[in-house]
Amino acid sequence: MHLLINTTSPYTRIARIALAEKGYADTTTELVDPWGDTPNLLQANPSGRVPTLLTGDGHALTESLLILLWLEHQRPQPSLLGVDATGAVARAGLAMGVIDAAVHTLIGRKITTPSFDASPVGQRRRRTMVEGLQRLEADAPAYAVGTPVIDVITAVVALDYVDFRFPKAAWMPALPRLRALAAQLAPRASFEASRPV
Numbered sequence: 001m002h003l004l005i006n007t008t009s010p011y012t013r014i015a016r017i018a019l020a021e022k023g024y025a026d027t028t029t030e031l032v033d034p035w036g037d038t039p040n041l042l043q044a045n046p047s048g049r050v051p052t053l054l055t056g057d058g059h060a061l062t063e064s065l066l067i068l069l070w071l072e073h074q075r076p077q078p079s080l081l082g083v084d085a086t087g088a089v090a091r092a093g094l095a096m097g098v099i100d101a102a103v104h105t106l107i108g109r110k111i112t113t114p115s116f117d118a119s120p121v122g123q124r125r126r127r128t129m130v131e132g133l134q135r136l137e138a139d140a141p142a143y144a145v146g147t148p149v150i151d152v153i154t155a156v157v158a159l160d161y162v163d164f165r166f167p168k169a170a171w172m173p174a175l176p177r178l179r180a181l182a183a184q185l186a187p188r189a190s191f192e193a194s195r196p197v
């Protein structure tokens, strides 16, 4: 399979981690610029977004969590939903809200106005990041060993992305449990290889 990526996208990182954890390490990657309308990206995915996974049999799979879902169907073990799928999906929803708010803030600054953060929509996105992270902190995903499941993956991706895009932000809440979780996963190959740069 072939995955169209960029190196900063948290959505791409979720797909990369899921592919690696499911044993699809032989998936090739291709760096594209989603904002530069790379022709082969647009051809595969009219929304021009990463990640886009070309399966080799003519399908282009898009949307990070749909890719994860498809991988779960293709190879149920090791499971990325775990034994408490409901709790894991609920926590993953919080993490995805944080990721969406962070990405939206970056796009708002770049495309709309550098003062986007102070706008009413910017303030809503900030609130989503802060409150989403605080709720995740209060019900932090548990991880011991082995394959991380969807809440662990998305929570660490969310925290790493917010840190990457908003370094030392004054509004960042204290997140000792999430930071401990991120530190646990940092050396794992799937996480290390996909860190945003």
Ligand SMILES: N[C@@H](CCC(=O)N[C@@H](CS)C(=O)NCC(=O)O)C(=O)O
Binding pocket: 008, 009, 010, 011, 012, 034, 035, 047, 048, 049, 050, 051, 062, 063, 064, 065, 103
């Ligand atoms: N819901 C999508 C979001 C994908 C997405 O927005 N990717 C960004 C990169 S972080 C992108 O390609 N943006 C280009 C654009 O919106 O035109 C997913 O989960 O994969």
